[in-house]
Amino acid sequence: EVQLVQSGAEVKKPGESLKISCKGSGYSFTNYWIGWVRQMPGKGLEWMGIIFPDDSDTRYSPTFQGQVTMSADKSISTAYLQWSSLKPSDTAMYYCARQKSNYRDWFDPWGQGTLVTVSS
Amino acid sequence: EIVMTQSPATLSVSPGERATLSCRASQSVSSNLAWYQQKPGQTPRLLIYEASTRATGIPARFSGSGSGTEFTLTISSLQSEDFAVYYCQQYNNWPPHTFGQGTKLEIK
Numbered sequence: 001e002v003q004l005v006q007s008g009a010e011v012k013k014p015g016e017s018l019k020i021s022c023k024g025s026g027y028s029f030t031n032y033w034i035g036w037v038r039q040m041p042g043k044g045l046e047w048m049g050i051i052f053p054d055d056s057d058t059r060y061s062p063t064f065q066g067q068v069t070m071s072a073d074k075s076i077s078t079a080y081l082q083w084s085s086l087k088p089s090d091t092a093m094y095y096c097a098r099q100k101s102n103y104r105d106w107f108d109p110w111g112q113g114t115l116v117t118v119s120s
Numbered sequence: 121e122i123v124m125t126q127s128p129a130t131l132s133v134s135p136g137e138r139a140t141l142s143c144r145a146s147q148s149v150s151s152n153l154a155w156y157q158q159k160p161g162q163t164p165r166l167l168i169y170e171a172s173t174r175a176t177g178i179p180a181r182f183s184g185s186g187s188g189t190e191f192t193l194t195i196s197s198l199q200s201e202d203f204a205v206y207y208c209q210q211y212n213n214w215p216p217h218t219f220g221q222g223t224k225l226e227i228k
Contacts, residue, residue, distance in 0.1 A: 035217075037164075045156075045164065045207050047216040061216035062121065095163065104211050106154035108166040108175065 002026040004034075004096050004111035011117045012086050019082035020114045022096030029077035030054035033099040035107055036070060036081050040092045050099060051079055086118045122146050122210050126220035132228040135198050141223045143191040143208035151187045152212035158222075159204040167206075168193065195225075203227050 007021040022034060035050040049060040053072035060070070072079040079096060094114050097107035123146040133139045143153065155168040166175040168184035171191060181196040195202055208220040 037219075044205075044222045045158075045209075045219040047209075047218060049215065050217075059215040063216070097164075099211075103214060104152050106166060106169045106209065106211055107156075107164075108169075110163045110165070112163055 002098070002109055004098060004109060006094075006096060006111040006114045009115040009117070011119070013120055014085075014087055014118055016086050016118075017082070017084050018086055018116065019080050020094060020116065022079045022081075022111050024077045024079070024098065027098075030074050031101055033101065033103075033105075034072065034079040035097050035099055036068075037095040037097060037107075037110075038064075038092045039095065039113075045095075048081075048094075052101070053077075053079060086116075088118050088120075090116060091118050092116060121216065122149060122213055122218050124208055124210055124218050124220035126206075126208060126223045128223060129221070130224045130226060132226050133198055134228045135200060137198055137228075139195040139198055139202075139225055141193040141195075141206055141225070143186075143193070143220050145189045145191075145210055148188045149210040149212035152210060153184075153186070153191050154209045154211065155182075155184055155193045156207045156209065157202075157204050158207065164207065198225075200227075 033050045036048040038046045048064045051058045051070045053074045096111040099105045125144045127142045151171040153171045156164040158164045172184045205222045211217040
């Protein structure tokens with residue numbers, strides 16, 4: 001079974017750093033993109049960016065370029081999303097999702113989500 | 121960046137009736153469009169890809185149509201479990217592969 005399992009919920013203070021993870025299993029991790037999607041409380045889905053774990057080719061949405069960093073460690077089939085200095089506006093649920101190797105493809109499946117809360 | 125606009129924002133329909141949800145792209149996305157369902161507190165689930173192909177395990181009452189800039193998701197006979205938020209996503213141009221703002225399907 002193809003699965004993406006994300007790290008647990010985080011509570012952080014403004015200015016702190018954070019790295020959350022998404023571990024793939026049940027498929028060849030290096031043959032698929034991993035995308036990240038933000039969902040702020042009560043709001044819709046926002047496409048943040050995507051990484052191809054085999055060569056770490058990364059594409060960011062202009063909205064999120066410079067705000068977050070995506071990375072991957074293919075040796076342990078895990079992708080990461082990190083912040084160097086969190087803001088309260090980063091409070092959201094973050095999902096990872098798999099996309100086929102073609103850049104014109106959809107997300108399936110999705111991870112269970114990681115809730116990030118940033119508050120002083 | 122391609123903007124995806126969904127309408128209506130909220131749709132009230134009775135169980136057993138048909139629901140029609142719309143999604144419009146600011147420029148042509150060919151048939152590179154997906155639909156997702158999200159129930160409260162749950163992860164989004166893929167329903168439709170390539171504008172009209174049902175994902176594995178999705179009931180036949182869900183159907184998608186359209187190409188270019190105009191797309192429709194139809195649920196032929198609403199079941200109680202279908203009341204949720206539905207999002208369209210274009211994956212023709214990136215970055216980003218933009219989502220619509222969602223349509224909330226509620227019980228009338």
